[in-house]
Amino acid sequence: MPGLTDVLWDSLEARVSSGWCPGLVAGVRIGGEVEVHAAGTYALDDVRPMNPATPFRISSLSKLVGGALALSLVADGTLDLDDDVSRWLPDLAELRVLATPDAPLAVTGPARGPMTLRHLLTMTAGFGIDFGPTPYAAATRDLLWGPTPPALAPDEYMARLGSLPLAAQPGDRWMYHAGADVLSALLPKVAGIPLRDLLAERITGPLGLAGTDFPTGQEEFPAAYEATAGGLLEAAAYQDAFASPPVFESLAGGLVSTVPDFVSFLAALADDVLLPAGLGAQMTSDQLTDAQRPGFAELAGPEESWGFMSAVQTGPGASWSEPGMWGWAGGSGTSAAVYPNGDIGVVFTQRFMAGPDENFDWFWAPFGQARSQAASG
Template identity: 30%
Template sequence: MKLARRFFCSLLLAFVVGSAGAADLGTARPEAVGMSSQRLKLLTTEMKSLAERGELSGVVTMVARKGKVVHLEAAGKRELENGTPMQKDSIFRIYSMTKPITGVAMMILFEQGKWQLNDPVSKYIPEFADLKVAKVDPANGAVTTVPSNHPMTMRELMSHSGGLTYGFFGGTAVDKQYVENKVFDQGQPMQTFIERLGKTPLLFQPGERWHYSVSVDVQGYLVEKLSGQSFPEFLQEHVFGPLKMVDTAFYVPAAKMNRFVEFYYRGKDGKSVKHPGVADYSKPPVFPSGGGGLVSTASDYMRFCQMLLNGGALDGQRILSPLTVKLMRTNMLPESARTMGPGTGFGLDFAVVEDPAAAGGFAGEGTFYWGGFAGTWFWIDPVYELIVIGMIQQRGDDMPDLRALSRALTYQSIVEE
């Protein structure tokens, strides 16, 4: 009888959580970690409803609390044209969710004494030794330059406050120069990117404000310079290998292409079409982008997040010191540079919730998070020992606010603090 009961419980747990990938972390019923199964089921229900109504092509959501996975569900389609169902182990372009991984790589080198937060970036990148700052004439739009009031620091580079921009996300005169000079041409090697960037003026004085930028691609280049390894090799040896992130890389091998999710754009008419201009992920890239080049699965990214929530270690593999993780999720922006949302600061490659009520409620103080261009999102809450990951591949008009929705539906399921 006891054997039969154990067998039934094993089957039930597998049904609740879902996959072998999640089981690697350890699984539990929500009630075992202070959550309500009935309430958490609303997350599954709502995501499936969005997919059925055509508002989402497909989605995978994953939740862990107190080191145990309590939710892993897939809804909708991996590919609309053939009606291929989304799977729990589907592979996604995580775009800017690459940034925290690059940040961890940088902090591994920080722990080795290879660089310091207050060092000038030009100490490691000579091409940045004489960066100028753009000055735009409001009358005619003419761009001149003035000297920077201090060299961009590594702290400013890692908190998007160094004066860099992106090019294709903005319409400033400097953004136009990025585009015209092909600064962020991912068909060229990283060295070419650095050389062109060094010849382009900064958008503003270093430390003046927070502004989303190519800073983390510069960090990917720095990982190579400081380690003597290629960026992909460093990540595999120091992050992906130790954490058993078996599906995270800069490309998708042929054997895994049948798990790779199509990227869609949803128009004003409510119809989804394949997103234009998507890079080829079938082979290793010339430019392994530290700011947005990786693909991954929900389960792989959960292992990365759990390592951070654990203070830098997972399954006996220590990646970082707890002190380093704490530093990463500490706001680095001076009061004068706070241009993010209410209650939110920015650490080292993460946004950080400093005032939960001002930031929108629910999340514990010190929650750190980010997202990706194709709609992926995650957050790590050290107060409630909670990790939530969402994976989609869709942009467009009238997209549902999935981060806010999943935040409400996850936190309302916590019944014991």
């Protein structure tokens, strides 16, 4: 792609030079050709240059990998999308549901039906992050909220979750994040092997993704930062959570990867290498009903919806985007998406997103320019 990505890489260099973060790595696939660019250094006080092999904590981009891993078990008949997950996770049997979203935890009724794999993948299982001032939000904040993986073994996590009522009937309401942690507890029970081994067997091994795994404690990560009024502050607790093998291997936010690996992973999904074409299309297309969609719109806006562990663009969106585009972002400063024609963009940074209004337009806008130039010849 000689010359096509110059504006994009210049934008990344300018972002680093502005002091927004010490360094970052990005990769693109345009018209089938892949380029990777690294800018800046590992930390404010570490002059080691970023490079394509730099490992990053990818936070919620882990969900895309989790969705693909679960669907690989659907593809071979090990799981069905409508299986009752309490078969493997008995803490989720005999579910109770709050009478109203803001009801006291003791005011419940029975669930209308079981919790299924489909509910977990679409994040409509009835539990998750509640951003309101409700008793449920107060009772679940330490258990269900990120950004670090749960500090509990999976069985203990499931016991605590099962002791709580659901915030909504399974299938009624989209609620973020924790469905992917329950998926992380479910898949090793179904497969009969540790989640790390299942990941290696079905995704990272076949695709040759040597830099993608749960943390081992041997990685040399770049520093992670939070933006404060006084400047960038190292996110010490977050860094500590990835400094050794995790107690809970989390597909909600616990994976580490490199930019080349993640481009390869998305390409394998987009090109129907990783999953049968029909399942891949389901994962990356709108799976929410009209009744469920408002929950996601509260987080991402009216022109986005949710597939199986992936956001999906349904409306016109920004000038650089297209309906049918899919992907997600991670709170630790990561973003990745695939366009309908198979073009791919991935950017990993060291700086936590300041909130839902922060975006990666400084990456996606020049990437869109590069795509337009490629299309015009």
